[in-house]
Amino acid sequence: MSRISRRFADLREHGRAGLIxxxxxxxxxxxxxxxxxxxxxxxxxxxxxxGVPFSDPMADGPAIxxxxxxxxxxxxxxxxxxxxxxxxxxxxxxTPIILMGYYNPIFHFGIASFTKEAAAAGVDGLxxxxxxxxxxxxxxxxxxxxxxELIRLTAPTSDDARLPKVxxxxxxFVYHVAIAGITGTRSASIADVQPVVERIxxxxxxxxxxxxGIRTPDQAAATAEIADAVVVGSALVETVASNLDAEGxxxxxLVMALHTQVAALAAGVRRVARGK
Amino acid sequence: xxxxxxxxxxxxxxxxxxxxxxxxRFVAETLMPLILEVEKAYNAAKVDPxxxxxxxYYLEHYVGRPSPLYFAERLTQHFGGAKIYLKRDELxxxxxxxxxxxxxxxxxxxxxxxxxxxxxxxxxQHGVATATVAALFNLPCVIYMGETDIARQAPNVFRMKLxxxxxxxxxxxxxxxxxxMNEALRDxxxxxxxxxxxxxxxxxxxxxxxxVRDFQSVIGVETRAQLAKAENGRLPDTLVAAIGGGSxxxxxxxxxxxxxxxxxxxxxxxxHGVGTGMHAASLAGGEPGVLHGNRTYLLQDDDGQxxxxxxxxxxxxxxxxxxxxxxxxxxKRVEYVSATDKEALEAFQLCAKLEGIIPALEPSxxxxxxxxxxxxxxxxxxxxxxxxxxxxxxxFAVAAHLGVTL
Numbered sequence: 001m002s003r004i005s006r007r008f009a010d011l012r013e014h015g016r017a018g019l020i021x022x023x024x025x026x027x028x029x030x031x032x033x034x035x036x037x038x039x040x041x042x043x044x045x046x047x048x049x050x051g052v053p054f055s056d057p058m059a060d061g062p063a064i065x066x067x068x069x070x071x072x073x074x075x076x077x078x079x080x081x082x083x084x085x086x087x088x089x090x091x092x093x094x095t096p097i098i099l100m101g102y103y104n105p106i107f108h109f110g111i112a113s114f115t116k117e118a119a120a121a122g123v124d125g126l127x128x129x130x131x132x133x134x135x136x137x138x139x140x141x142x143x144x145x146x147x148x149e150l151i152r153l154t155a156p157t158s159d160d161a162r163l164p165k166v167x168x169x170x171x172x173f174v175y176h177v178a179i180a181g182i183t184g185t186r187s188a189s190i191a192d193v194q195p196v197v198e199r200i201x202x203x204x205x206x207x208x209x210x211x212x213g214i215r216t217p218d219q220a221a222a223t224a225e226i227a228d229a230v231v232v233g234s235a236l237v238e239t240v241a242s243n244l245d246a247e248g249x250x251x252x253x254l255v256m257a258l259h260t261q262v263a264a265l266a267a268g269v270r271r272v273a274r275g276k
Numbered sequence: 277x278x279x280x281x282x283x284x285x286x287x288x289x290x291x292x293x294x295x296x297x298x299x300x301r302f303v304a305e306t307l308m309p310l311i312l313e314v315e316k317a318y319n320a321a322k323v324d325p326x327x328x329x330x331x332x333y334y335l336e337h338y339v340g341r342p343s344p345l346y347f348a349e350r351l352t353q354h355f356g357g358a359k360i361y362l363k364r365d366e367l368x369x370x371x372x373x374x375x376x377x378x379x380x381x382x383x384x385x386x387x388x389x390x391x392x393x394x395x396x397x398x399x400x401q402h403g404v405a406t407a408t409v410a411a412l413f414n415l416p417c418v419i420y421m422g423e424t425d426i427a428r429q430a431p432n433v434f435r436m437k438l439x440x441x442x443x444x445x446x447x448x449x450x451x452x453x454x455x456x457m458n459e460a461l462r463d464x465x466x467x468x469x470x471x472x473x474x475x476x477x478x479x480x481x482x483x484x485x486x487x488v489r490d491f492q493s494v495i496g497v498e499t500r501a502q503l504a505k506a507e508n509g510r511l512p513d514t515l516v517a518a519i520g521g522g523s524x525x526x527x528x529x530x531x532x533x534x535x536x537x538x539x540x541x542x543x544x545x546x547x548h549g550v551g552t553g554m555h556a557a558s559l560a561g562g563e564p565g566v567l568h569g570n571r572t573y574l575l576q577d578d579d580g581q582x583x584x585x586x587x588x589x590x591x592x593x594x595x596x597x598x599x600x601x602x603x604x605x606x607x608k609r610v611e612y613v614s615a616t617d618k619e620a621l622e623a624f625q626l627c628a629k630l631e632g633i634i635p636a637l638e639p640s641x642x643x644x645x646x647x648x649x650x651x652x653x654x655x656x657x658x659x660x661x662x663x664x665x666x667x668x669x670x671x672f673a674v675a676a677h678l679g680v681t682l
Binding site: 054055056057058059060061062065069072077078102103104105106107108109129130131132134135152153154155156157158159162166177180181182185 | 301302309448563
């Protein structure tokens with residue numbers, strides 16, 4: 001059983017949804033990011049998404065765009081991110097790590113070498129925003145061979161005709177984008193999301209995570225009523241932005257502020273009891 | 277990437293929008309259903325005689341087609357070689373080839389029941405053309421333009437506003453064309469129900485590269501007929517066009533791709549020189565990658581991050597190139613060369629003085645290459661260059677480069 005599947009089985013066992021955190025690797029610098037990363041599981045993150053910065057993040061709003069630029073300005077490269085994951089794996093063998101980003105840095109790295117090196121570093125899954133099923137034939141075999149799970153995105157626009165295509169070859173869990181829009185902008189109402197999630201569940205037995213627009217512990221709790229996991233990204237990335245000093249370097253309270261915020265979000269998610 | 281040569285070079289792309297290894301649909305899942313809807317609507321429209329009739333009506337009566345094919349006698353004498361014809365797409369309404377495509381896409385948007393138009397623009401020519409057709413068809417229109425470009429293309433910004441468009445400055449990334457395209461894609465993701473995105477070049481996710489090419493192919497189709505009439509049924513020997521994203525070049529080249537005697541040359545913008553790192557020559561200085569929904573040659577660093585392009589011409593200032601060009605480059609069917617800012621500026625002035633035509637800085641790159649190519653060709657060699665835009669928009673930038681205060 002993969003690390004991701006084990007984690008979701010464990011969450012079911014405990015009768016609750018999981019919290020997935022998103023932070024951009026190397027934001028504002030790699031050492032600070034690694035300190036934050038190391039403390040995420042203890043703060044309550046059940047799965048961790050590590051953002052791979054890209055110069056042209058077309059599905060991201062201002063907060064994650066800015067995080068990516070900060071990371072790139074600091075010289076973050078894909079190989080540094082893999083090395084950071086490998087170091088995390090020395091202290092945590094259980095928390096799933098999912099790299100999330102855009103296709104070009106991975107394609108440029110080389111499909112064969114990237115999948116091999118990512119798996120060796122201890123990466124469990126990949127979310128590649130601009131690699132839809134129509135284009136993933138060149139990538140999926142290498143990912144599968146390396147035992148990396150390719151996590152598919154669904155959107156409010158994914159209808160019954162489209163979902164089978166999207167979910168073919170899907171691994172790990174399904175990441176449902178709750179709004180038609182970019183990250184960190186607006187929030188969906190649970191009433192709008194619920195029927196879409198039900199539709200997705202008719203097409204797959206994979207766990208369903210919901211993200212985009214979830215910012216507060218209360219929103220996380222409300223989402224946990226209908227999801228197997230709740231993703232929070234922009235709200236965390238904004239905490240990085242608001243804890244930088246005048247030179248744009250990590251301020252003294254940054255690490256603590258993030259871990260406190262994650263703990264509050266985790267408490268929100270854990271308030272909700274779910275059937276096993 | 278090794279590729280076999282197909283029987284026809286005009287039948288692409290395949291059903292998934294691939295030209296060999298290039299093209300495709302690399303977009304977020306939220307956009308996929310829309311892209312598929314655009315493709316379905318376009319496939320239906322292009323075989324519908326009423327769509328063709330409406331398009332032809334506006335091309336003739338509104339755009340002013342056909343554009344003349346003009347024998348440039350003085351340029352021919354000056355270079356002393358090939359017989360040079362200029363395809364006068366700068367005489368179109370709005371002053372460039374861009375409107376050929378905008379008319380086609382807005383008629384499609386109307387057929388699809390879309391009520392809002394968005395577009396990206398670099399130099400502002402595509403923005404002006406989009407704002408123009410949006411005014412004509414009475415649809416609200418938002419144009420995304422990088423703040424850097426807004427600063428250097430003030431007249432076009434004012435034109436777009438006069439035409440009723442909202443111009444939204446883009447400050448993200450490097451605030452140029454690629455960032456404007458990112459922002460337009462973000463807008464589209466957030467307005468999937470009512471909005472049509474009019475992409476200005478032969479790039480982006482399938483079906484855009486093929487659709488824009490089809491709408492621009494009127495350039496090559498007219499050229500074939502006009503030259504045959506002027507030159508006893510002959511085909512051109514050489515076609516030359518400037519390339520940013522590549523829509524004017526593809527429009528001229530595509531109808532001739534299966535005529536092996538026709539040599540085709542695309543001229544990329546070399547900026548300060550391809551060796552300097554300050555250029556926009558994606559084929560000469562880039563590598564295959566994925567951006568803005570398609571795989572093509574891109575300017576990028578060793579970690580797959582996109583690098584800024586540089587060109588004196590804002591219309592060529594894009595770090596990618598249409599995927600069909602990438603494919604034709606690998607097949608060696610089309611030759612791709614480059615011209616620098618300095619060469620383009622010289623050609624700009626030469627054409628104004630010799631032909632009484634002030635060219636845009638974009639076709640000035642093609643003209644610059646003619647000064648190297650034409651003298652080496654025989655006097656009966658028929659060369660057609662696409663004069664894809666006029667230079668009114670560029671006089672301020674050129675004056676600044678020449679040290680003249682207006």
